[in-house]
Amino acid sequence: MGKKRKTGSSNYQDNLKNKKIRFDSAKLSKDYPKKSRQETSGIRLNKFIANTGLCSRREADNYIQSGDVKVNGKKITELGTKVSFNDEVKYKGKKLVPEKKVYILLNKPKDVITTTDDPQGRKTVLSLIKKGPEERIYPVGRLDRMSTGVLLLTNDGPLTKKLTHPKYQKKKIYQVSLEGDLTQKDLVQLSEGITLDDGFIKPDAISYILPEDKREIGVEIHSGKNRVIRRMLEHLGYKVIRLDRVYFAGLTKKGLPRGRWRHLTNKELSIIKKGSYE
Secondary structure (H helix, E strand, C coil): CCCCCCCCCHHHHHHHHHCCCCCCCCCECCCCCCCCHHHHHCEEHHHHHHHCCCCCHHHHHHHHHCCCEEECCEECCCCCCEECCCCCEEECCEECCCCCCCEEEEEECCCCECCCCCCCCCCEHHHHCCCCCCCCCEECCCCCCCCEEEEEEECCHHHHHHHHCHHHCCCEEEEEEECCCCCHHHHHHHHHCEEECCEEECCCEEEEEECCEEEEEEEEECCCCCCHHHHHHHHCCCCEEEEEEEEECCEECCCCCCCCEEECEHHHHHHHHHCCCC
16 A cells, blocks of 8 residues: 555645546456466355355355255255366256356446345446346445445455455545535544544545635545545535545546446456555
C-alpha cells in the first residue's frame, strides 16, 4: 500500500476530477483461467459441487450425507472426500460441471439494491445484467441503494473474500456532492477522523475536488463499514445528494455509462487478482 495522500493534494484532486486512473483497452476475455494447483491435486467434494453453482458448500455436505451424490458411479457419503476435475460427479443422476469464473464490472445507477434478490421486489443489480452469463454471480461488497458507481460482480469466492475482508484493505475513491458547502474546519476535522456509533473512522484522504466549489469533495477510504461516508458527513450536519464510487481495487468506470456492464479485460483481471494496483 502506498503512502497516504495529504488533504488538499493537487494530484489527488486532478486524478479524481479527470478520473485519470485508467487501463489500456483490450478485447474482452471469455477464456477459462489457467489450471490452478487445486485442479491438479484435487479439491473437496463439497467445494466441487458448490463450484458448479448448484448450492453452497454447507448444502453440498447435506446432499453428500443423504447419499444423493455419486463420483464415477459410486455413492459417496463421507465428508472431506476429494475429487479431481477429471472425475464424473452426479447429483441425483445429473452430471455436475464446474462453472466458468465470471467477472463483470457494473456502473451502478441510483435506486438499485446491491443484492441478488429483494423480498420487497425492488430492482437489484442482477436485474441490470441482461443477456449476461448463465453462471450464478453476486456483487462484491456493497453500495447502498442511492449510491452509484463501480461495482464488481463475480462467482469467484476466494477473490470476493480477498476484496472484502477488512485485513486486505482495498482502496476505494468516492466523489461526493453535498447540499451545502463543506467548511474548511469540518474538512480538517474529517481528515483527522471522527468517532461514530460503531467506532473511530478516518479517511485516507479527503479534499475539495475544485478549490472554488466547496460542495464537491473526493474521499479515499479503505473501510468497508456500512454507509460510512454518508454517516461521517451526516454526523457533522451535512446532507449527501450524490455519492459516486469512481475507483475500487484497481477498477474504474471510465467509458462505461451508468447502468451498463461489461466483462473485465484480461489486463484488469490480472491486476485485480495480483493486487498490483496498490
